[in-house]
Amino acid sequence: MNAFDYHQAADGTQAIEQAVRCQQAKYLGGGTNLVDLMRETVERPQTLIDVTRLSRDITDIDGGGLIIGAAVTNAALAGDARVRSRYPLLARAILSGASAQIRNMATVGGNLLQRTRCAYFYDTATRCNKREPGAGCDALEGFHRYHAIFGTSSSCSATHPSDMAVALVALDARVHLRGPAGDRQLAITELHREPGERPDLETELQPEELIVAVELPPLAMAARSQYRKVRDRASYAFALVSVASMVELDGETIQDVRLALGGVGTKPWRASRAEAVLRGQPATAATIAAAVDAELAAARPLPGNAFKVELARRTLIAELSQCLSDARDGGDA
Structure with missing residues (x-):
């Protein structure tokens, strides 16, 4: 060092x-x-x-939302009674990631800005455009089982590792920023960048800009939200595929839905194509299948991670089916 x-x-x-x-x-x-x-x-x-x-406070705002200080630890956030009752997918996502010791240290701001766990990024003897722009990417023709199928480019296919960020994307969180030019806010869907030709530029933060808080909006259907993570082993492993989801029904019509994916995107991936197909449609298996197909049509897998397409399909179908069941019976948050 x-x-x-x-x-x-x-x-x-x-x-x-x-x-x-x-x-x-x-x-x-x-x-x-x-x-x-x-x-x-x-x-x-x-x-x-x-x-x-920085702030370690979790503060109520009008309507039932929360402001989460950037220095709140992952353990404190997952254990907060308001988070567990109003936004259970967030607590579940955090608890599915890392170890208890890491959750006791890791902060909300740091979690959002963590960098990929791609082995080629960590190995300075290999070529990596994220570490050294223009150097090339050994992962593209190397071992890429854990890499992304959405948002990739010819320069990089590394996944974003955060579970928490996937849940926050589904919840339409906003990130409060402070920098030399003053304060501003970003939708969390706008915080992270796809790699394009500059995979070293991972976020929209300006130089010296700092995350100071994350805002969760009031969202009634989030009380029945779900987070499902599929991985190689039961704990302490990054996602092959994860799904953050929530559904609101009006009778047997899907009135609203939020979906985000982890383990498959170069950034926490909002499944907006699937959402668009689902909204206003009957809550049937055929609707779910059509929505999942629409989302996965954009997947661009590499040879070693093509299995993620089918794995994502099955996980999305299972998760959406569970959400619909919970919405019909009132749910069990």
Whole structure:
């Protein structure tokens, strides 16, 4: 690990001021991703700015929504009674990821900004456009079983690893940002970028900009939401496919639906094509199948991960069928 300077910021404003003054600075939350990357010399910041003094509060807002401070730990968020009752898919997504020890350290802001776990990205002896733009991508013709089938490009097919982010995308969360130019908000669906020709640019954050909070809107149907994760082993594994879902019925008509996928996208993937097919349609197996086919028509698998198309199909059908069943009987959040 290279030598670096360390500063602890009292709040977000001071953190930004320090980042502007310093060269090659990185914000440090729980460190569960950044420190690993520093050990592997993938990340080489000259300065670390500790932002663990950002808000650790979870605050109610009008209508039943929540504002979640960026420094709230994953464990605290998953254990919050309001999250468990109003947004159960978020608690389930967090608990399905990592270990208890990591959840005790990892923060909401850091989780959203974690980088891919692609083995070629971590191995500095290989070619990786995300690590070194223009170097090439050894994953495309190498071992890519865990890679994405949505949002890929000829430069990169690495998946985004976060479970929490998938749930937040389904919930239409908003990210509160602070930077040298002031405060702004982004829909979480706009936070992450597809790789295109610049896979090293992973988010829409501006230089020195910092996540200070995440906002969950009031959403009644989220109380019956689901999160299903399919992986190689029962725990401590990244998703092959995950589905965050919720459905609202009007009789036997699908009035509203939210779907997001993990393990298959270069960013947390909103299944907007499937949603469009489902809304306003009868709640039948045929409708579900048509929606899933519409979403998966955009998949672009590599030879080693083509199995994810069928795995995603089966997982989506199972999850949507369960959501419809819960919506019919009032659900069990």
